[in-house]
Amino acid sequence: MQNLIKRGALGLGVIAGILIINPFATVPAGYRGVITTFGKPSETVYGEGLHFIWPVAQRMHKVQVAIQKGEGEGDAASRDLQTVHTRIAINYHIRPDAAVSVFRDLGNEPGERIIIPSVQEAVKAVTARFTAEELITHRAQVRNEIVEALRERMARHGLIVDEFSIVNFNFSKTFNEAIEAKTTADQLKMKAERDLQRIEVEAKQKVSRARAEAEALALQRQQVTPELLRLREVENQTRAIEKWDGRLPTTTGGAIPFLNVGNIRPDSAPSQR
Template sequence: MVRGPAVLKLVYIVVAVVVLLMLAPFATVPSGHRGVLTTFGSPSEQVYTEGIHFRWPIAQKMNLVNVSIQKGEGEGEAASKDLQTVHTRVAINYHVRPDAAVTVFRDLSNEPGERIIVPAVHEAVKAVTARFTAEELISKRALVRDDIVTALRDRMARHGLVVDEFSIINFNFSKTFNEAIEAKTTAEQLKMKAERDLQRIEVEAQQRIARAKAEAESLALQRQQVTPELLRLRETENQARAIEKWDGHLPTTTGGAIPFINVAGAREAARP
């Protein structure tokens, strides 16, 4: 007889525990999130941080808002300043500002990517692309990126969103424009080569002129140094060297003009 009420009491306790667990009077906010508590669907203004929080079962629900850095990619077409069709692919890293979790949950239905990020990126890319020519989009890519980020931050900040990183993955143009760019690049390379060749030819010509000028100045200097006294000195030196080499015998015959007289024959003819 005693066991009946005890068992029944135990059953009541177990049922109460099960019901309590099913009703879950406690809510957990995990890392990288913030909680927004709703009472019969109406969100409170308080932002709940990470941890365990009490809630009224059935009446209240803890809704999670992701405040960690999230990544999104997208692509679309726009027109440049010179009316070239530009296909752009971009990537963005963003996060919900923790203190704006209630605003994002209430105003954006906790879907900031679809509600704000995607249309904001498309609008910013189109607006900035229209300010640059197709060629400038390539040569001033960093400036284009900075202008897009500035436009994005102004719009996203109003909704409690923060831009962490933004990248232009690629610009694609029409086949005709790509061919025109390639032809222009080739022409510029040929022009640079021609300019280098011209500079080389000019340098070589200047070098030849400098060498000719130096040779002319050297000859002029030598002519100035050749005086009658120097010529007589050179003649005397040549005669002296000829005498040093003479063996004391005079030639008996000569060809052509006769520079010497046959001394021996002349002496015989002079004898009585």
């Protein structure tokens, strides 16, 4: 019985000793491990999971390789010497096989050591190639050139650019007012051009209508002959006779319609009694 108690106490002591000295280290998801032996990092990159280390002599350090986000802002000068305040956002990650160099060379702080100064340098270099107006109108090109500059600089340190966005460009108040005035002038110019085009179209339509009417009148004149005029005169007289009720007008001083006086012979006059 006493031997059993001694063995149990010994086992508990061993377990307690293991827990105290802790010869195991865990690397969580999204990280890589770097083991240092008395402060010197090994060249081996440890993956996610449980790993054995020598207590006291060794220590496991975690290097995040998952995608990280950074934001920043700063001032730069455009090619036409306008002050440009730029705000950017970047997503990046550490290349897993470069975890040891990031830990050793960058102190496991890539954001402070590389990301921020690299972004500032790239933004200033690219911004200086464009005028302030071009920074607005060629925003996609500006972004692409900044990304290319960043990738080249960061790749030397085992860092990968996943996404880069220009959140905003801000300029001086004077420049913003000048841009607004130019935009207003361009809009007024476009409106005037549209009005002029409309007026020209309407004028052409009027000319076309007038030409068509003139051609129609000319055609009608060509079709009017003396025979046609005589025919129209006879038709008008025929319609008038059809409407006449046979009574002569009672008023004098006017011509009697439809009576040809020259055709009345004296012998045909009525006899007087």
